[in-house]
Amino acid sequence: xxxxxxxxxxxxxxxxxxxxxxxxxxxxxxxxxxxxxxxxxxxxxxxxxxxxxxxxxxxxxxxxxxxxxxxxxxxxxxxxxxxxxxxxxxxxxxxxxxxxxxxxxxxxxxxxxxxxxxxxxxxxxxxxxxxxxxxxxxxxxxxxxxxxxxxxxxxxxxxxx
Numbered sequence: 001x002x003x004x005x006x007x008x009x010x011x012x013x014x015x016x017x018x019x020x021x022x023x024x025x026x027x028x029x030x031x032x033x034x035x036x037x038x039x040x041x042x043x044x045x046x047x048x049x050x051x052x053x054x055x056x057x058x059x060x061x062x063x064x065x066x067x068x069x070x071x072x073x074x075x076x077x078x079x080x081x082x083x084x085x086x087x088x089x090x091x092x093x094x095x096x097x098x099x100x101x102x103x104x105x106x107x108x109x110x111x112x113x114x115x116x117x118x119x120x121x122x123x124x125x126x127x128x129x130x131x132x133x134x135x136x137x138x139x140x141x142x143x144x145x146x147x148x149x150x151x152x153x154x155x156x157x158x159x160x161x
Contacts, residue, residue, distance in 0.1 A: 017022050035062070061148050061151045068129065071127055072106035078158045085154060086154055087100055097137075105133075109130075133155065
């Protein structure tokens with residue numbers, strides 16, 4: 001479900017001239033974002049990690065979170081809701097959203113076992129799924145600490161209580 005669009009009009013082709021001015025930075029940022037996320041992923045499970053930077057006038061925020069969830073679909077919906085809240089808050093503060101996106105990887109674990117020949121294979125499924133979320137937010141005309149706090153809040157909102 002990688003193409004889940006919650007942009008509400010924030011697609012790149014809707015930016016007109018804005019798209020051409022900042023297209024190169026988005027490409028460069030994808031590589032930087034991957035490096036930052038690898039560092040952030042070493043954070044404790046259940047503890048969101050966020051890093052801020054700036055490039056050519058853009059505020060660049062990267063965030064990561066690892067959790068175990070009984071229902072990864074619920075975590076995915078909370079992630080999408082968090083992205084929408086970030087965009088709304090940036091917009092309300094007079095900022096401009098370049099893009100805000102999240103990677104969402106859910107891994108479940110099954111254990112297959114045989115205890116005696118001819119008696120079949122038993123399947124035991126883990127009750128929880130490991131979820132890794134990476135967030136990249138590129139915004140303009142916004143304070144880096146403000147956007148960083150929004151990304152952190154969005155990731156905290158994903159953690160199941």
